[in-house]
Amino acid sequence: MPLDNAPESKRKFNVVGTRPLRPDGIDKVTGRARFGADASAPGQLVGRILRSPHAHAIIKKIDTSKAEKLAGVKAVITRDDFPDHTGGSGGLYDTLCNVMAREKAFYEGHAVAAVAATSASIARAALKLIKVDYEVLPHVTDVDEAMKPNAPLLHKDMFTDGVDPKPKKPSNVARRFEFGHGDVEEGFKKADIIVERSFKTEAAHQGYIEPHAALASMGPDGSAELWCCTQGHYMVRDVCSQLLGIDIARLRVTQSEIGGGFGGKTTVFIEPVALALARKANRPVKVVMTREEVFKASGPTASTSIDIKIGVTKDGMITAADGTFRYQGGPFQGCSPAEFGGMSAFAQFHLDNVRAVAYDVVANRPKTISYRAPGAPMANFAVESVIEELAHKLGMAPIDFRIKNAAREGTKSSYGPTYGPIGLGATLEAAKNHPHFKAPLGPNQGRGMAAGFWFNFGGQSCVTLNIPIDGSITVSVGSPDIGGSRASMCMMVAEELGIGYDQVRAIIADTSSLGYNDVTDGSRTTFATGMACILAARDAMKKLCARAAATWGIPEDAVTWEKGYAKPAGANAGNFAPLSLKEIAAASPGTGGPIAGHHEYSADGAGVSFATHICDVEIDPETGRSQIVRYTVIQDAGKAVHPSYVEGQFQGGAVQGIGWALNEEYIYGKDGRLQNAGFLDYRIPVCSDLPMIDTQILEIPNPGHPYGVRGVGETSIVPPLAAIANAVADATGVRFTQIPLSPPRVLKGIEEAKKAGGKKAA
Amino acid sequence: MARVVLWGSLKPHTGGKLEVDIEARNVGELLARLGETYPGLQNQIKRGVSVSIDGLIYREGWLEPLRPDSEVFLLPRMTGG
Amino acid sequence: MSGITVNTKINGDPVEFICEADETLLDVLRNRLGLTGAKEGCSTGDCGACSVTVDGRLTCSCLVLGAEAEGHNIGTIEGMAHGESLHPLQSKFLEHAALQCGICTPGILVAAKSLLEKNPDPTETEIRFGLAGNLCRCTGYDKIVRAVQDAAKEMRSGKSAKSKATAKKRA
Structure with missing residues (x-):
């Protein structure tokens, strides 16, 4: 019985890749499911x-x-x-x-x-x-204001970490990070064209419909x-x-x-x-x-202020990329995802000279917490906006410019490590060949694109799998199911044991019933807890084989597991009729008692993730309102376990990004009070704001997972901010450097451009 | 012996060096020796770090082996949404 | 504190409850009657998670006082399936993976049912505007719209006529 962890990219799946109904579905459509309140x-x-x-x-x-x-x-x-x-x-x-x-x-x-x-x-x-x-x-709520020397101080004992020599005066800058390699100054000397711009993004809230x-x-x-x-x-x-x-x-x-x-x-x-x-x-x-x-009192994401400078040669090779990332994370240090902004900003490019300096800044706002690919969307907005502008200056199609400079296997990433097999090039090529890319645009419409990156990670998981006497299976996992993961857990167990999906049920165990599990975040659950499910199933399989061996009176290693049956391994093992899971389970009280599989571990080897988004937007020239008319998400999933829920992650992340780009923002008054603490004034996208969100799942197997699975939950929120800003620039001729692209801001930009008599940055 | 690359703003704690050689067989030993050799790094290690070995990021994995030719990066502790 | 006695019908059943003057219908459903299918997402009528029908009209139950339910017929998500048969919208939501976390799902189903009762053959735009009062943060609405389209199609076909007849007989 092979127990190796090597990816089986050519493997034919029976359950993985299908679209069964989720186990918690009926409770959720009938109102029976019990939420927090x-x-x-x-x-x-x-x-x-x-x-x-x-x-x-x-x-x-x-x-x-x-x-x-x-x-x-x-x-x-x-x-x-x-x-x-x-x-x-x-x-x-x-x-x-x-x-x-x-x-x-x-x-x-x-x-x-x-x-x-x-x-x-x-x-x-x-x-x-x-x-x-x-x-x-x-008080101070704005990130740039908070960094000024005379800003109101939140903590008298905060001296910026990561600066040499150590500052003598306290400030609101908690930490400084620096990433990169090469020599950006030398790189800029080789550039024919340099674009340098400053950007701002406002804080957005995760906007979950269920209050804590x-x-x-x-x-x-x-x-x-x-x-x-x-x-x-x-x-x-x-x-x-x-x-x-x-x-x-x-x-x-x-x-x-x-x-x-x-x-x-x-x-x-x-x-x-x-x-x-x-x-x-x-x-x-x-x-x-x-x-x-x-x-007001849970954790939104950081507001930011970002400077980007990128240089290119005439033939479209990036010679240097430099960025400064200031992230406001509320009143406590270490809460803003400044370091992830700095690390992820240029991760989609192959760069010889790159530098990202990031500052973690405190201010009088709620303590921020992660929001889907924390820190990455804002940095991506700034970088991919400059990339698009450079492409136009070069007279090169933005897609070709991106393909030419794309990170690939063997690229030294902007945050340090060298990439293994990655799917960025494939998403860019798929975008170029997508019908969306060639479709004609109507009046007042523009098209934009962006490519984005997220790390993904694994972490600790613990899974127990119980087999009652009828051969059905209960999987106890400790990873909260936010978007359908119980279905994928059941699918992977069924796949491994060679049985039907309907035979497996997953529950979320409480903290006293099962060992520790990390938080469901970092796109880790289907990858890491899924792998624990696979390994728990293999553990159960070994025990099932042992029961069959004992029944037949042959050695355990003379039994193999195949498609839901224990079978003698080869002619020498003896001539016994295969025993089904059901038969072994039914006999379990007499062959050694209950059968359970278990696995506990810390999963690593989550592959990094890339996505490319294409967006068409139509601007109402009289009001400045942006309407998304077409949107396509192309992302590498490694292997999509339940494609419907993978598509759902792509679509949901994209729409959160659309909201962030167009409407959502924390608005503070001079008194430091939040002025829009409700869904009427903090406007998340509603059904009538949107078109269908097209998706294309690419499957480039992750070598760190037996089925090739990569996390998919977060990357989809990374490219939309830039893709939309690029589309708006295409439609209006105005480059906006601040989001959200609310109607008043866009209208003002269009009118100022008209007065100036041409293109400008707003 | 493993060569580990730090991120730029840790330089003040290592006498300006970005790449340091550490006698360590695995990640756990690496973090312990780093803290011993450069006490200024202890705070950051305590706060949380990840280690990238040959392109794969490890958040826990203290027992993960390091080979002399492994490409090792110290990174901030990964979190996500 | 003197309670107000209210007589109403919920999902066709007579119900009598006592509530305080400042309690919303949503409070009463959830805290007094144990009908927690309607959710409180905002309490200001912006999210639609508490959607119910009052005499067939789609309503945010957080904007109605419990006392105002006197003499009216209230419909909630708990009344949508009949016995073991799910409403076609419920089945299609499962089939199309039109829910992720599921907190908005009861409200969206109530709203979609109300929409299809008024307009059995809505266009995509009509569905999108019909559901514009119900926020979903997980799905981006794509699969929700498709599920409603598919359910509407099924309900218009012979199959749905039959299931409607069954539903009527049971009611």
């Missing part, structure tokens, strides 16, 4: 959080006495209920400061107190009775249970127990169905608060964020 517990209280109205303020005193006296109030908590168990510094301490403000409120919406009461109306009334004495401080929700229960002995919507319930368990100072094993976290995450549910916000309230009240407490709280 859908659970309740006997005697449960309603928990609500009081939040800072100020962008930056010292919290001098919190008086909770009146709230505590209100009938129906069972617990009121503040910073005093969160003694520091973290050692007073580092990422965990920052998380503690974020879930409940300590000395200072760092942004509008920062939690300062919480109550648990017998009803929502009593809880609301109690919040109004809490008196907080603030000393309001000057948690139902906590905790006894005086420290034993606790938590039900919540999260991308990683083991992460929630570990972080909450450390913040509350209890043994990790005492906290059991059950993951509800999750109503979208996109990176936004890879940390904790309300979960430790719900537990602390439950501990104090000694009753279950349910905390559910409002939409306003989601916008």
